[in-house]
Structures are given as structure tokens and as C-alpha cells.
Amino acid sequence: MNPAPNLVLIGPMGAGKTSIGKRLAARLGLAFVDCDHRLEEVTGAAVPLIFECEGEAGFRARETALIAELMRGRGQLIATGGGAVLAEANRKQLAGRGFVVHLQVSVAQQIERLGRDRSRPLLAVGDKRAKLESLAVERGPIYRDLADLAFDADGLTVAIAAERLGALLEQRWQRTEAA
Numbered sequence: 346m347n348p349a350p351n352l353v354l355i356g357p358m359g360a361g362k363t364s365i366g367k368r369l370a371a372r373l374g375l376a377f378v379d380c381d382h383r384l385e386e387v388t389g390a391a392v393p394l395i396f397e398c399e400g401e402a403g404f405r406a407r408e409t410a411l412i413a414e415l416m417r418g419r420g421q422l423i424a425t426g427g428g429a430v431l432a433e434a435n436r437k438q439l440a441g442r443g444f445v446v447h448l449q450v451s452v453a454q455q456i457e458r459l460g461r462d463r464s465r466p467l468l469a470v471g472d473k474r475a476k477l478e479s480l481a482v483e484r485g486p487i488y489r490d491l492a493d494l495a496f497d498a499d500g501l502t503v504a505i506a507a508e509r510l511g512a513l514l515e516q517r518w519q520r521t522e523a524a
């Protein structure tokens with residue numbers, strides 16, 4: 346049990362952080378914030394354009410600043426981007442004031458969901474499967490170490506996953522009102 350004022354979703358691209366997160370926030374009465382979407386609102390540019398103009402380093406710097414700002418708040422469900430856990434500063438922020446849920450997904454399922462996706466610059470490569478596999482090797486242990494709870498939504502619809510995860514969180518997450 347990690348009492349915390351916010352709920353945080355981490356996990357690989359296509360795990361459902363955005364889509365399950367939106368429904369889960371409504372079910373739990375939390376304000377939904379999607380980090381990628383917030384960065385797009387603030388910059389007025391889509392994620393691929395931010396990568397193009399500022400490089401991945403520029404995107405990561407913006408992501409880190411946003412996470413630090415968001416984690417000062419409470420009562421939020423924060424859907425992170427897939428690479429948000431890479432920076433130690435982000436991990437400290439997320440774990441410090443968040444109950445962290447790792448949404449798990451297989452590479453096969455990622456391919457099904459993201460095969461034709463053009464909004465994720467890291468997947469703008471010839472061999473998506475190889476890229477997703479190497480990211481899974483690199484990032485899997487980081488997601489596992491940071492998480493208070495792991496949830497596998499493979500084979501579940503977004504609605505059912507949100508419902509089941511919501512029920513689990515009612516038992517496992519002690520929501521605090523910490524300032």
C-alpha cells in the first residue's frame with residue numbers, strides 16, 4: 346500500500362494509458378491529465394513535430410517540467426507517455442506523490458494496436474516489432490521497479506479493463522488529500 350494523492354499510469358506505447366486512463370478517471374472521480382496531450386496543447390504542436398523541431402531531448406525536457414508541475418497537484422489520474430519513466434527525476438516525482446500502475450501489454454498486442462500509427466515518432470522505423478522488442482527489454486525492468494501495481498489488460502476491452510482496474514484500486518490504493 347502506497348498512500349498517495351494521485352494515480353499514475355505507466356507502461357509501453359499502446360498499453361492503454363490514455364484510453365483506459367480516461368475511463369478510469371471518470372469511474373474514480375479523478376481529473377484526467379494525459380501528458381502527451383497536455384504537451385501538445387501547451388506547445389501547439391503534435392508530438393512528432395516537437396521531436397522534429399527540438400529533438401527527443403527537447404521533448405524529454407518538456408515532459409520532465411510538466412511532470413514536476415503536475416505532481417504538485419492532487420486528485421488527478423496522470424497518463425504518462427511511454428518514455429516518461431526513463432529520467433530518474435521523473436521517477437522520483439511520480440513515485441513521491443503517485444500510486445503508480447504499470448499497464449502491461451505484449452509486443453504482439455502493441456503491433457496490432459499501433460501497426461499503422463503515425464503519431465509516435467519512435468515507431469517511425471522500418472521494423473516496428475524489433476523496435477518495440479528492444480524498448481521492452483530496456484524499459485520493462487524500469488516499469489516493474491517503479492510500479493505499486495501491475496495490471497495486464499491484454500484481451501480486455503478498454504471499458505472492461507477500466508472497470509476491473511477501478512475495482513482493484515478501490516482495494517489497493519489509499520487516496521490521500523495531502524497538500
Ligand SMILES: Nc1ncnc2c1ncn2[C@@H]1O[C@H](COP(=O)(O)OP(=O)(O)OP(=O)(O)O)[C@@H](O)[C@H]1O
Nearest residue numbers: 357358359360361362363364426427458501502503
Ligand atoms: N484494452 C484495449 N483494447 C483494445 N484497444 C485498446 C486497448 N487499449 C488501448 N487500445 C487502443 O490502442 C491504441 C493505443 O492506446 P493508447 O493511446 O491508450 O496507448 P498509450 O498507452 O496511451 O500509448 P502512449 O505511450 O504512446 O501514449 C488506441 O487506438 C486504443 O484505442
Ligand SMILES: O=C(O)C1=C[C@@H](O)[C@@H](O)[C@H](O)C1
Nearest residue numbers: 358381392426427428465466
Ligand atoms: O515511448 C515513448 O518514448 C513515447 C511514447 C509516447 O507516449 C510519447 O510520449 C512519445 O511518442 C514517446
Ligand SMILES: [Mg+2]
Nearest residue numbers: 362363381425
Ligand atoms: Mg498515451
